[in-house]
Amino acid sequence: MIGNLDYAILQQLWWLIASVVGSLFLFLTFVQGGQTLIFTLANTEEEKSLIINTMGRKWELTFTTLVLFGGALFAAFPLFYATSFGGAYWVWMLILFTFIIQAVSYEYRKKPDNVLGARTYEIFMSINGSIGLLLIGAAVGTFFTGSRFSLNLYNSVTWQTPYHGLEAALNPFNLAFGLFLVFLARTLGAMYIVNHVDHEPLVKKARKATWINMLWALPFLLTILISLVTMDGFAVNPTTGEIFMEKGKYLNNLLGMPVVLSLLLGGLGSVIYGVAATGFLGKNSGIWFGGIGTVLVGLAIFSLAGYHNTAFYPSVSDPQSSLTIYNASSSKYTLTVMSYVALAVPVVLAYVAYVWKLLDAKKLTLAELTGEDVKEMY
Amino acid sequence: MGEHILTTVDWARAQFALTAMYHWIFVPLTLGLSFLVAFFESIYVKTGNEEWKKLTRFWMTLFGINFAIGVATGIILEFQFGTNWSNYSWMVGDIFGAPLAIEGIFAFFLEATFFAVMFFGWHRVSKGFHLFSTWMVAVGSNLSAVWILVANGWMQFPTGMAFNPDKARFEMQNFWEVALSPVAVHKFTHATSSAFLLASLFVVGISALFLLQERHQKMAKRSMVVAAVFGFIASVFVGFTGDEAAFSVAQRQPMKLAAMEGLYVGQEKAPIVAMGIINSSKKPGDDLPAFYAEKKIPGLLSLLANRDPNSFVPGINDLAFGNAERNIIGAEQRMVTGKIALAELAHYKYAKETGDAAQAAAALALFEQHKGDLGYGYLNNPTEAVPPVPTTFYSFHIMVVLGTLFPLIFLLVLYFAFKGTLEYQRWLNLACFFSIFLGYVAQQAGWVVAEVGRQPWAIQGLLPVGVASTNIAASNVQTTFCMFLALFTALLLAEIRIMIKQIKIGPEA
Secondary structure: OHHHOOHHHHHHHHHHHHHHHHHHHHHHOHHHHHHHHOOOOOOOHHHHHHHHHHHHOOHHHHHHHHHHHHHHHHHHOHHHHHHHHHHOHHHHHHHHHHHHHHHHHHHHHOOOOOOOOHHHHHHHHHHHHHHHHHHHHHHHHHHHHOEOEEEOOOOOEEEOOOOOOHHHHHOHHHHHHHHHHHHHHHHHHHHHHHHHEOOHHHHHHHHHHHHHHHHHHHHHHHHHHHHHHHOOEEEEOOOOOOEEEEOOHHHHHHHHOHHHHHHHHHHHHHHHHHHHHHHOOOOOOHHHHHHHHHHHHHHHHHHHHHOOOEOOEOEOOOHHHOEOOOOOOOOHHHHHHHHHHHOOHHHHHHHHHHHHHHHHOOOEOHHHHHOOOHHHOO | OHHHHHHHHHHHHHHHHHHHHHHHHHHHHHHHHHHHHHHHHHHHHHHOOHHHHHHHHHHHHHHHHHHHHHHHHHHHHHHHHHHHOHHHHHHHHHHHHHHHHHHHHHHHHHHHHHHHHHHHOOOOOOHHHHHHHHHHHHHHHHHHHHHHHHHHHHHHOOOOEEEEOOOOEEEEOOHHHHHOOHHHHHHHHHHHHHHHHHHHHHHHHHHHHHHHOOOOHHHHHHHHHHHHHHHHHHHHHHHHHHHHHHHHHHHHOHHHHHHHHOOOOOEEOOOEEEEEEEOOOOOOOOOOOOEEEEEEEOOHHHHHHHOOOOOEEOOHHHHHHOEHHHOEOOHHHHHHHHHHHHHHHHHHHHHHHHOOHHHHHHHHHHHHHHHHHHHHHHOOOHHHHOOOHHHHHHHHHHHHHHHHHHHHHHHHHHHHHHHOOHHHOHHHHHHHHHHHHHHHHHHHHHHHHHHHOOOOEEEOOOEEHHHHOOOOOHHHHHHHHHHHHHHHHHHHHHHHHHHHHHHHHOOOO
């Protein structure tokens, strides 16, 4: 069945699959957000441990989703993988460094003889949640603002700045994107603490942190939205494949794809409701509205970048080298094979959800942190 | 320019070697210890004996410490293909990306999801579901090994693909040929069984330390028996799969096999060098002896390579310069064909750009005739096709010697365990403890054989490392190399100290 699909449909399908994985990652960055809250929300060692143990049961899911996002892009859009990772070398390397230091921090923080001391591992977590997300946001921002690279006849990339991607973080739009992700993650992290922790003083502070962080995120969100609807964008001629600048490209995309507009508005509405429900209405389920909203906004952003005859990884210095979902993708055969593989994704999502429900059935308490399982606690 | 690119490649290789070797310190222990913990917990669930639970949780703690740094050192390997091997990522991403994505979908989520249950679910899920989760972590870890070794197997023996001159890349034609390639199967069976062996050595060695210290003796002996049985079965399997892997290398990477044995001149009844000191001045094609001193076993290499002790095994010189008598086309001749293929590819691309259809068709036809040796066209000298012989030779021999020693240790442990005198065998317990380190040496040596022996190729015969790397100034990669070296070393030291502390605390705390 999948084998009969048109090549272009497969390319669009794989952009959608990659977008879903990327958007799920954005939701799961509540872990990173939570990591940055340990220094601002926790007043006592116990509260710090509650936050870290709450996030500690989910950090690997976020990490794995990031790895899968990379793997899916490699398999489906190898030219993007080669161009962006090889070209914007430093931005990706620094992002990876922040995830490397995160991965050991949960396990090692409380263990005796951990060489670096608990505080260092807490700083590692905080760096991952702040600089790591800021840079990821800046990298995603270049989907709209473009980068300076060229590809030769053999599709080999040459990056045209010596900063190899770090220049992205200096662009105001990219920076706003990065900072929005940081504060969105903190908002989601606070919502998850409210949902998962049974410790009134901390929960009370987390409720407040939810709307305060959303407030911080707001100017960056507005910068992104206003820029998106006013900026020119990188359009592709569907017949010739030629890239050209189009006035109001992303506004045109929004109006030309009403579904995407609804995803964006619905997603933002859902996040705002989640914040209000957690911050002001005393509800614990805000994370689900925040999470679903984040996924919808993520899908809208990726759709704006990749669909409607748009170059999703544009080159400002050599526009004809820009990547589209059509020129950067794998062969039809590989996309078909991978589509069969992707049929397993719902099964994976099902068992992840089942185990999530099982583990989160009981809230985390201080008693659990000091009980029989104390050795396993982070 | 050439010198500049070489430097970048050197640093990129050094960085990949560094990160991969660090990663492989932790992975084999994860692969094997996950199963051992599952065995221990199964015994606990079956017997209901709380001591087995205590034992399970002790080994699980060590597993968790090791697992975290394994994850930390792993993420860079996936992304490094893009950052440091950007041309590789484009040229073979159509084939190579798929196993990595499949690894994420099928394996990593199993590990990540059930790992949380394994450590935090003791009082949140039923006993049965907890055991199921522990098994899922073991299955997930080993499934991830399947797909990464499929990817590595394809680098050693590219199959199931064709070159697309329009896209300037290789494209997958047959997924099953890639996934079930005999090299991938041998890689998986050999690497995972050796991982089981290492984890068994770890459990046996740490338990032996407890016996030497006269602490936790009952728990130590129980752990040792389970691990020695697992380790012995694994080591027999390692021997069997190692033989199959070597046979596979002989058929598909004869240059690697020749380097593994320091065989410069091909011969019938080719011997295996039981012990030898390589002549470091020896170069392909010269008349110097290959060894300063050696002890050989006649016919054994022929038997290993062709299942016939009288058969001919080609040497480095035959494969580099050709041997007409034996119908061996050497790298020298392949370079000529490869350069024609590259030139015609360039003509084709140019003709297409300029819209000259006739010229494009002619160039494409010539390219198709010569494309089989495409990769050799990038070489400048046939000796470039020869991997570093001393490194490959010594690594291979260290691995084999150690691999032969380990089953004997497991057998002795089992013998004295059944005699009931294990705690009195001081020398054996010392040997068990030190074997942990030898196990790690064997693991690293095995990968050095596989990867250094594949040089100069990123993809055997198709893509040399120099063409595969990213077009970036060497200073960038040099800096990240130093950052990785510092960070991974710091994390390794932390891991070792935490591990030692937990072993000192033992299962009773």
